[in-house]
Amino acid sequence: MNEPSHEQSIGAGSCSPSVLYASPTSSEGRAHTNEPQVYDALLLVGFGGPEGQADVLPFLRNVTRGRGIPDERLEEVAVHYRHFGGVSPINEHNRQLREALEAEMRARGIGIPVYWGNRNWDPLLSDTVREAADDGRSRLLALATSAYSSYSSCRQYREDLAAAVSDAGLRDRVIIDKVGQYFDVPGLIIAFAEGVAEAVRGFEERGTTGGSVRVLFSTHSIPEADADRSGPSELGLGRGGAYVAQHRAVAERIMRDLRDAGAVEPSTQWELVFQSRSGPPSQPWLEPDICDRIAELPREGVAAVAIVPLGFLSDHMEVLWDLDEEAMAAAEAAGLLGSRTPTPGIHPAFVASLVDLVEERMRGLPASARLRCTELGPWYDVCRPECCANARRGFAPAVAGITP
Template sequence: MIPKAYDAVLLASFGGPEGQDDVIPFLRNVTGGRGIPDERLEEVAVHYRTNGGVSPINAQNRALKAALEAEFAARGITVPIYWGNRNWHPFVNDTLEQIAADGHRTVLLMGTGAYSGYSACRQYREDLGMGLRATGLEGVVEVDKLRQFFDTPAFVQPFIQELPGSLASVREQLAAAGKPEGKIKIVFVTHSIPLSDANAAGPEAIRSTLDENLYTAQHRAVAEHILANVPEAAGLEHSLVYQSRSGSPHTPWLEPDINDALEEDAAAGVAGVVVVPIGFISDHMEVLWDLDTEAKDTCAELGLAFARVPTPGTHRAFVSGLVDLVEERLAGPDGKPLREGRLSETALGPWFDVCRPGCCEKLAMDGTLRPTIGAVDSEVGVPQP
């Protein structure tokens, strides 16, 4: 990828409600075109209603934007950062119009999904393309997407630095319960997606070389790298599980679900678990509900000690590492990248700056390409009729 003189950065995310009156309109946006009645949406709305109707994700994105701006200023990067959401205010189309009104024409998009897959990558590019067309800015504003960052120091270092503290917490809980020698397991968790989406993640040239789908392989590579760099985890059993599946029960999704896996762990003699949410960059609603509420409650019922590692959020290493990735793509005074080299910590990276044709398509259950409307994303899963 030849560096460009980008004149704006767009932080793009899923969005979330910020009050009780926002919840159902937000969920209608998420499920647009699927004809799901409001009474079905209320089954998910309870997650937000118990939090005052507020998703943490918007506040987290404001904090991330502020942290990125501070890091830009510290490095002398004068490119402004904008923020837009796909499903709630500020909507990405409104942000595109503001970017254009402010005179910017070459934009670098920073999505908040770390891994390959339709919802984590391609859908961001499609939404921005449709946004440019809808706002009349197609051919006026150019938007390129920052590469996926699952394999970078930015993403893995916060987990490496925080895992020892969570392990210590579980050991303290077990000691207090009179089980100082109790078996501890590290449970890596990510968002489940339809098996058809998992099988379509990434370009065929890479998919064909793997023994499993790329989405799972990327998460497994991240988990293995974290374990290899945390001495306190040496010798501990670990697993990769999934959360937040939704949709028709007849549609295959990635398994096992974390709660089912926890029951099996308890039956196998595990005394405590450390949950590592490697599928997520911030403690948004699904982390707080599916892990800190449901999975934690499951552990309490099973008598398992429980600790959850924080997501990267605004961790210093995450913010600094994201700016490293931006610098990879900026053109310096002599037309060369401001930062040499492409950072990566796993054998599956560094990922592409420009996605390959046919990468991460949205497929039907029979394997055929289908319209890319209403995909699952990593902030909320909605039950289908």
């Protein structure tokens, strides 16, 4: 664990920052809040997914709204959902996660309810915020099911929260803070490391060890321009911004812990790869693609690949289709042994770390006392003004960050 490397605040002499719908301590704009705060509900914020064949196209229209994509093109993606009966695993996972969070919070004596709302499908976030307010819950702490920094994985959720308050007509009635990005909490590292260790152990039982095993940490590809703008520019993280730096730091920590524990051999190599690209060919997205990379590995003496869905907290459709179907098929075509490791889901250590995040904010725990596993953490409680900019859309109103 480590001390924070970027404890920052608004510079002396600056005007008071504008942080939309924030609690008093968050409205000051400090990178990390260090005063106790009262919240009367936890708001679990998800992406959402269809739960039947009739939901698939309406769901995809919600995901792509404003982009003018015709239904014919959406059907090309819909076949992935239809392959699984039109049901995404996301909503069921969030139901399980909500129950697990409630149980862990009760065990710790945290007596607030957990509400759940989605960006793209029922229960929609604006309906959930209205429900909480109708129940008398007006001081909400939001926890998004996304651990890394980028427009789509952080800022867009903050915009969704601001829109939900506005759409529900609750601008003067509701306070919303958001838990910062939590890519390097101990429970996430533990959950992924256990999966890698089990995969490598399975390869060893089949006679494949050391340098002939490659660990591929996979995450969603995003446009290079969005990656470069992820996180605050003042950190100077270079190409790929915080999005790439955070994934690399987590993968490196997982492998270091496994080597130290003797669970993988020192010669076992790892790489960060990308999946699920959806943009036009003319637009640069993060590479290498996982399937392209798998096809190259036999020429490098690799005989087995452990595929780790590092960018996903649960079994999204991108995990079930792009990894379990396409990437595993690519491994078979290349003559490689393949194993896809589990997502954290409701692993007890991961759930415990999520509740730790809630307690940090409620207790006003200083950044120096928060448990994180890379030098990049703890990440910001209040995002910096231009953090995770979207070059095409500009800045919409967003909670939990200083207004640009």
